[in-house]
Amino acid sequence: MIEFGSTSAVPVTILTGFLGAGKTTLLNRILTGNHGLRVAVLVNDFGSINVDADLVVGVEDDVMSLANGCVCCSIRDDLIETVEAVLARPERPEYILLEASGVSDPSSIAMTFTDQRFRDMIRLDSIMCLVDAEQVFAAPEQMELKLRQIAFSDMVVLNKVDLVNRETVQKVHEWLGSRFRRYRLVEAVDADVPLDILLSVGRFSAEQLDADVPDHVHDSGCGCPEHSHHHDHAAQFSTTMFRSDLPVTLSGLREAIKELPGEVYRIKGFVFSEEAPEHRIVVQVVGKRIDIARDKKWGSRKPETRLVAIGAPGAVSEDTLRRVFLEVA
């Protein structure tokens, strides 16, 4: 069980980290853990389809979905309203977990939570940054954002160490050591991290927001298109949706995904398949790694393929996705 402080301010933990690093995996671990807390969950997906909210386990009615933008900038007001609504519930949550989108800048989110309006109501407990040990050096054009996410966190979870060897883990340590004076890191597989270093740890301090950030990443901001006019950087993202109620073949889908350009960093969503038409199929693509798994039955939901592709600007058009994915229908 997690011990509480005496203050009535509700603790908040922010989960940040680049696309596909394992934030939802960690969120699910926390939610299924033995902490005995009434937790409110806020999930932010950058695209208009909030896939992550659908993948959060066990608390389906209690997940507040923040989609179609980034809570650090374009939908910051939605975040404020949602937190206010959560705090006004008759059964006030004892803990708030926010899964930020993979393109967001945690410092802007932290500023929202430390805003005067929330004084005495919430307390930012910690910012945890998930880092994908396999993909950390992929997409070098997004390195500024990845470093920024790490810089403003008080704990790094180096996740997916099952996918790399010790030399790579060592390389990540050296890379972090050359950029940050100090950092806290825990290695993990499937974000399996002890609860007592995740919740009610009181690690966040306001100084963290301007401390130890490598000079060249200081002003880069997040990766949202809406942010680009504030910051002189090209780190932007595009999201492309594909929806269809025609069944697709999974082997064809796998091949079609392989054909997409490398600037597509992440694909995720649900598939209506020919092979298992009664079951929802979950598709997870991170870099070149493709995972396709059978999930629960569609039940009362209409079978439908809903995929979102996130990549560099113009990485893939909606027309291309339609053409490529409908070929396998």
Ligand SMILES: Nc1nc2c(ncn2[C@@H]2O[C@H](COP(=O)(O)OP(=O)(O)OP(=O)(O)O)[C@@H](O)[C@H]2O)c(=O)[nH]1
């Ligand atoms: N092999 C391996 N796979 C992992 C591990 N952790 C997560 N995954 C898989 O990586 C994929 C992405 O994980 P998520 O938890 O959805 O990542 P995310 O950070 O929430 O992704 P976005 O919200 O899109 O940024 C899923 O297929 C996970 O099952 C791990 O430690 N090892």
